[in-house]
Amino acid sequence: MEIIDFLLNAIIPSFIILHLLVAPYTKVEESFNLQATHDILKYGLPATTIDAFQYLRQHYDHFSFPGVVPRTFIGALALAILSKPLILLSNANGFYTQLIVRGVMGLLNATALTRYKNTISTIYGKDTGRWFILLLSSQFHTIYYASRTLPNSFAFCLITFAMRDILCGSSSQQNSKSQNRLRRGIFLMIFAATVFRSEIMILLFSQLLNLLLHAKISLRAIIPLCIKSASISILITITVDSYFWQHLLWPELTGFYFNIIQGKSSDWGITPTYYYYTNLLPKLLLNPLILFFLIPFGLKIRATRDRVIDLTIPSLVYVSIYSFQPHKELRFIIYVAVPLTTAAASSAAYIWNRSSKNTFYRITSFILVASFIFSSLVSTGMLLISSLNYPGGHAISQLKYIIQQTGGEFPNNQGTPEKISVHMDVLSCMTGVTRFLEITRENTSVDNLLILGGLHSRILHDKTEDEALLLQPEWWSQFDYVLIEKPELALGNWNIVATISGYSGMEKLCPSKSNYSLLEYIDKVSLVSQIKSEGKKETEDNFLKSIMRRVISPSEIEALVSKMALRVSSPMKWTNRIPQCSSWLLVPRIEPKIWILEKGSKGETAAKGPQK
Incomplete structure (x- = not known):
């Protein structure tokens, strides 16, 4: 690995930790997973199932403040297990324990993003991977949410790993290894949808449709794989969450019924159908060149057209379908930041590699660098303002x-x-x-x-x-x-x-x-x-x-x-x-x-x- 790639790989975890330190406190949306992690770390689990109900009810926060709908404990349990050794080694307590827990959350997402970057560097070239890091690191919300204990942040980690596997499986020759990568990616998306955020099923649908159209996987393979993956995921979440909530429960199904079937999500606000495209998606990507120049340019150039289509269409299908949901938030579409940024990075690398050939590419390369600096400054300002929200x-x-x-x-x-x-x-x-x-x-x-x-x-x-x-x-x-x-x-x-x-x-x-x-x-x-x-x-x-x-x-x-x-x-x-x-x-x-x-x-x- 070249020194520049080593330094670039360090940017994402460094920026995530920096955002954590500047804004170390949390809001109510993050509270369930954070409180649950605290309770698991501090009170542990009852020694026997006989007194589990009384023990959990006495010590655990979710019995006093259950929230509008129940949430899964799987993310909190994983965070507690991973954070415990660091807490014991540092002898941390209180505020510093919260920093460690959120730091572990951030580093999980940083690991997913870094490994994804290494994969696209192998498939599309080193310059694409480098521009991916630069464009992503200047996106405030992607970095900011990475260390926050939202269900979307847990899902984001799994989706990033899943997209990496799908990218590897669909880009290589069709063999048993590539098929295994595809299967693992599909399983991770189903697990994320079943356990953390049900809307990911829309993203899974768009990805599977794209794979079918390109003959990367057959319908005969998809159906049993989806049934098996869903069964395993449902079994895991029901087992874990029924224990912590002390009654038979599939939390994400309850949330889906409450928000979608009953339409209760509208109580949190209604926005127009086009709101994702006119407001939240540009805000998520932050750099205006990504949506309005780099992706269109990549579609125009023959050398990058196919990869840009494969990266953008499933994401835009997901955003378009989810736009019919009345209540909209940026964190609901955060998963598309990675593939859309990859498509933009591919175009940026194409332009950068030709900067010495003619005036157009030279000027455009300069504009790309300027846009990165500008977006980074805006992102810094947003971070400082956000730190005042707690x-x-x-x-x-x-x-x-x-x-x-x-x-x-x-x-x-x-x-x-x-x-x-x-x-x-x-x-x-x-x-x-x-x-x-x-x-x-x-x-x-x-x-x-x-x-x-x-x-x-x-x-x-x-x-x-x-x-x-x-x-x-x-x-x-x-x-x-x-x-x-x-x-x-x-x-x-x-x-x-x-x-x-x-x-x-x-x-x-x-x-x-x-x-x-x-x-x-x-x-x-x-x-x-x-x-x-x-x-x-x-x-x-x-x-x-x-x-x-x-x-x-x-x-x-x-x-x-x-x-x-x-x-x-x-x-x-x-x-x-x-x-x-x-x-x-x-x-x-x-x-x-x-x-x-x-x-x-x-x-x-x-x-x-x-x-x-």
Whole structure:
């Protein structure tokens, strides 16, 4: 392997881990698999089947929060098994355990993508593989979703391996080895559809139709293979998931019935039939040249036409059929990013190899490089904005710091309390709060309890959504801290000890005005860095501390943010370079999202809403 290929192969896993570190928290869509992985890692499985129901019901999150439809435990079980050795070796806990679990998820997808790249390098040439890496690495969503514990991410890994096998099997001479590769690819797609995402059956149909039309496999071979593969997959998912849910269950069939047959997916929003093509597919591929130049160019050139057709038609058939489903999300079509990018990479390699022949190819090669740089910059901006979408994760991390800094002094407790109760509202739980991040649990062993004032304290976390309870003042009195979107809804006396801000859309930036949230945010970070350098730590802003502590080592992040803030703001003189209102910039609007409240003593002012 040449050094350039070694470096390019390292790009995908490196970028996936980078995206993980910049945005380490999760949203509600990822919560089931992440919570399930946590529970398997922490509580294990009951020693006997006799007490399995009570054990699982007592410890596992899905009995308390089952979700709209049940999900499979197969992905979570695999993640737990693969993550366990790394967790034991690193002695990680909490936030760092979550990083390891998501890191393993990301590396699984990175392995699939890297092996796929090596395959197309062998079949289509090294330059095609190299351009595949460059184009894919500049696609924000493909890299971003790779480490997220979505059912689609598990399916994406299997589909990428399946497409690699199908590509190998259909590109080589027809023999027993190529047929085995095709069979394995078909099995992986059926398994992914049966266990994780039922819509993959549409993609399988389009792939099988393409193979039949090119006589790569016979209908006589397909039918028994599909029946056998489906039977094995159904048996596996029913066995595993019936155990964890403690009743006979095929989760993906339940989800298919709920979303498709009953049409409940429409409750999450309805978009036009053409929405995938006009919005989500261009957003997924990001580089506009992929759809509007490279793929059409590949169809025009005889040398690349056949491969481009084989790569694009099944994917576009899948997107077209799935467009009739009213509810649409980008993650539902993420599987087509790989074949479409491969088709574009084939055209890019063809152009690049002829860049010295004439002016057209030379200019086009330059445009390709420029588009890669532009897409990478856009992807970086999207990553930074997306990192602001998890106020719940930042809030619980900040709460841990606040509790640790109390030194055992609480307004309503003499000395250090044996238990500290925390209520977390819906927004907090939907935007980053997970069991990995909960400080300690009631049934944690004494050795792992938080130490305050030299004594052990248990942290109790509450996620009550019952509106009747939320209206009772005496119910609120049991809590020491509250994470809440609207502080005025917390009944009783509360003090606001920190606010966690997050992304709230885009706003126009004009240097003649100075009250824009992003500028205020950068200016605050700069101010805090200057204060810290002078040793005045007591005046640090709590929100800024939470931002600084959100990735790996707090000290390293504080140093990095401080340097960046000083260079960028200094203090905000760079805005003078922007023509006064002659041109506008769109910047992220950052607003308070979650308030951290601490129980107040009598006579103290109750928590109020945001101060303008």
